[in-house]
Amino acid sequence: MRLIGVDVGGTFTDIVFADTDAGQNLIHKVPTTQDDPARGVIAGIVELCARHGIAREAIDHVLHGTTIGTNAVLEHNGAVTGMITTEGYRDIVHIGRHQRPQHYSIRQEVPWQNRALAKRRHRLTVAERIVPPRGTELVPLDEAAVRVAARMLRDAGVEAVAVCFLFSYLNPAHEMRAAELVREEWPECFVSTSSGVSPQFREFERFTTALLNAFVGPRLKAYVERLDGGLGEAGLSADLHVMCSNGGVATAATVAKSPVLTLLSGPAAGVLGGAWSGALSDRRNLITFDVGGTSADIGIAIDRRFAEATARDTWIGGFPVLAPMIDIHTIGAGGGSIAYVDEGGAFRVGPRSAGADPGPAAYGKGGREPTVTDANLILGRLDPANFLGGVMALDAEAARRAVGQLADRLGLSPEAAAEGILTIVNANMANAISSRTVQKGLDPRDFVLVAFGGAGPLHGAEVARALGIPEIVVPAYPGITSAVGLLTTNLQYDAVRTEFQIGAEIDLDRLNSDYAAMQADLARQLAADGVPPDDAAFERAGDLRYVGQGYELRVPVPPRDLDAAGLAAVCERFESLHRTEYGHVFADSAIEIVNIRVTAVGRMPKIAAPRLAEGGSPASALIKTAPCAFRVGDRLKAVATPFYRREALPLDVPIAGPAIVLQTDATTVVPPGVTLRADRGGNLILRLET
């Protein structure tokens, strides 16, 4: 199989080609074409093929990560969106949960009020009402009113419509009929329904998700169709798949219909790429640590699997999104994070970032504020002549000036201030990891830290030390892990249904038939995508809680009809998860099944491990020896430190720190007390002395 992964970033579009039979992996980078990223994607693929003599028509799959939808939400420039909702409930999406985003702020904005996805004039109501517990019809749908509303919205210049009715997760009939009527009146309209997007209870969150889908729909649909068409014109007959927030990919057609699935996909490919690298070195429990210029993304994979974020924790641009997303935690800490002394005299680093432009002072593009990158440079950990493979020379004097000003305010030497910057940013990163592990009953010492992104390998060892993590894995191409990650995914579709069944009264027949129906739906979708039955797999899960609680825990459910014993086992599993997560169980309380879920996976071909050259020695990999500042005992001091070229490092030869490893897309810092080894999985393995 011949695969191409394309990840569009803010500055560069990264392309990875993998021939899974020949074990050949190639990398290419082109500038991102901001006005229409599809142009850069196609041009980059064409260039890569031309350069390496690859026949374009022989490529089987193109896998693509895009932030078109995400950016439309963050920049608030999606479609003019209308809404048709239940009479009496016009403002559910405006009132929200009646909570202010900030406790302590008079002058804050409320995103869903100040940046409404659908203005009130475009939110129309029709008579209809479904009621619980079984989704019976209390008020029939006023079909004539739906037609009138559709025409009014069309005439008002609306471009996309969300149909959002209460309790549609129990009975979608009214929403489906209303969507049908809208299409009859207005065939070219982009219509989404709340039950179609996410049939789960909590009306504000579900309605908002449907609105987001409509808001980004026309634009993302046009983009995907343009890209698909453009690939065809460029002579590629490959299937196009697009990365989704759930860590899988979907076909272009599915994404064009449900663009909301991509909204939180930005960091997903990166963590998958990190996990793949960890797997190459046979590491199973991983903390992926992807540090760029502005932010750090943290993911936790247990037995190589990422957890899914709980539906109540997934947000974009201040709006809740009920779409499955792998649990990635992002904090504002990266190479461009700015260090400053605030008005109260506290020494802070980030979340404000110098970004790529002007970037750190050392970039010499006009940045004057000291950043994490400047601190690394002052301590000798970055080589000014070998940054990003020498593409960009770093200005050590500018970095020293910027950090020096801060140091003067603090009464410190520039080196001590630089070390302070790193200590604080590393502590922020360690706290973020701790919030995803220790707080959830996981011991970070049982994990390996996979450090990547341009800045991850600079900080990995210090962050790991703060958490007691014994080992760090640095992938082969730390700077393009997202494009690699695209080639490690599967087709993945999720179905969810709100069930609300309680303890002793659980109707097993209903539960089993609901699971079976959801699985059958997904099986049809995989078949339609051309997945052979042998490559399809299904997993079941449930969201359970003690009756009365408001938060659920995800519990795996066996992939077959449940009997009483099977159900009891599921409940036991819930209790044990509850104990792990919260440190407590309520032994006498009944358990409620809130949602049931089925995940369908269609296996895709994947990138293979890189082939590595044998031979070489530390001496032949040595570029130079230069002083780097490290803390040894209680003192910060300059230590003579060898700099190695990564590609030339011998396999399986331990090298004691301090050492710095240079490669085109990243720099790895190996502090004193840490041992470095290039392993046969293509990774660098750093071990901390215990």
Add this chain to the structure above:
Amino acid sequence: MPETIDSITASVIQGTLENIAVEMGYKLMRMSYSSIIRESEDFGAALVDAEGRGLAESAQSTPLQSGPIPGYVRGILKTLAARGDTMRPGDVIMHNDAYGGASHGPDVGFAVPVFHDERLVAFAATTAHHLDIGALSPGSCGIVDAIDAFAEGLQFKAIKVYDRGVRNDAVWQLLRDNIRVSDLVVGDMEAQIAAARIGAERLAAVIAQHGYPRFQAACAAVMDYAERLMRQAIAAVPDGEYRAETRIDGFADSSDPTKRHLPIVATVRVKGDEIEVDLTGTAPQVPDRPINMPLEGTVDVAVWLTIRSVLLDTVLRGHIPVNHGLLRPIRITAPLGSLANPVFPAPTIARFCTGNAVADTVMKALAQAVPGQVSAGIGNLKVIAFSGVRPGENGGGHWVHMEIFEGSYGGRNGIDGMDAVDTLYANTRNNPIEDIETHLPLRVTRYELREEASGAGEWRGGLGSVREFEYLADGGASVEADGHEFAPWPLAGGSPGHPAELHFVRKHGSAEPLPSKVPHMRVRAGERFVCVGPAGGGYGNPLRRDPALVRDDVADGIISAAAARDQYGVALLASGEIDAAETARLRDRMPEARV
């Protein structure tokens, strides 16, 4: 230790303390049973030092819950000392004494002491609003006819529910026997204890890691830092004395004039980098009705919240650690025997809306000093305790549901008021309709913005909401609210907002208005409450409002074309677009235009 090393370590330790507080809050919210905690987020979590000074609070919790926690701890320490008892490892202490630091009876605190080398060094504590605390009628809101502290339910004064690690079963028996829906309440209490214990464990590890002297130094530095920020913010406020008065409904239907239309007065004295807030002039306490506010636990939190939100607005100033240092430059006084400083056993259980009125009054006073940083008057809130007995269960299976109804903000400098949100010291969440109707014999028959009632201004006041609850089975209700009698105040030439309303609609359609406080009443299936939320005051002269914004409000059905003309001097064409010539003519003729 050199100061500079200290600033780095302090930064690291502060981040860790906040992380712990967040973890406590996260776990409590996710484990708890009753919607008042898990959906409304009416809970708090905080770390406190051995002297009862706040070190860090959970970011998710509501200010009125986390803010008082240090006071709970000080109350516990004082009560134990008076009893000749001490804190020991393994203890868990329950406390809700409104005259001993607690916010009011239903907000029960659980504190777990942290020891280092056998010495008491800190506390991890949680608070939460419990559904029922054994008062005279079901629920813990709307107990507006409690005549004294004893009628409000159980009083816990530093009760050790675990003594050196051993569970005090008798206390738990007492709780189960005296509280309705005790399964939920006891479950929530257990969740509180579990969360506090985790916090204590984490805090002990941090202290062990850094050593106690270093930890103490870091805490002192972080408190000094917060204090400096607050002092700098106060110093930027012009020195002077700023007095404001508002009125609360009290018991508007009472024949007793000392129970209705009561003044709340705040005098804010700014001198250099310190503020004194003096509540002299506020009405005397109501000795036999529970709208009195504990000075420590309610009034202080209301004052801090407002000063903090106005002077150190998070959106403008970024994250600021919440700890004892923020409070040092602020002094609060209130005459003993007033609503703001009652004398035991004056009841306090229904102090929620009175306290929010104090917060609003302090903002009104600050408006004179820093008009660009405040909003015009806010709309106060409403809580209804819905209850009943489920059929088919022996001996009364109670259900209780408490819903907090949103208010709204006044207009602000450069931005309209927030619509239909919780205000000032409360920041809870509503319950999803799809959750309520699935689990309770209630139906929410309407939830929308209130149209054609807004405080006009260059920056319009926020809109109220209209929310209706219908009973599907016989039950009862009680109501605790304020803001029916007085409209939220305008600022800088705006118009006042609109008061809240409450209507009770019988099965056959006859509606009767209800006052803002209603003791427990019976409700039959098919009857419903219509809750009309208040609209905030307007900010600035309405004639200066951008006509395009007025046009948009008409298009959105928020104001009528007539109101656009009468209140804003904006004329619209039949197309809905602005009639510029007519608008100019109207605005020129309106007397306010010359202001």
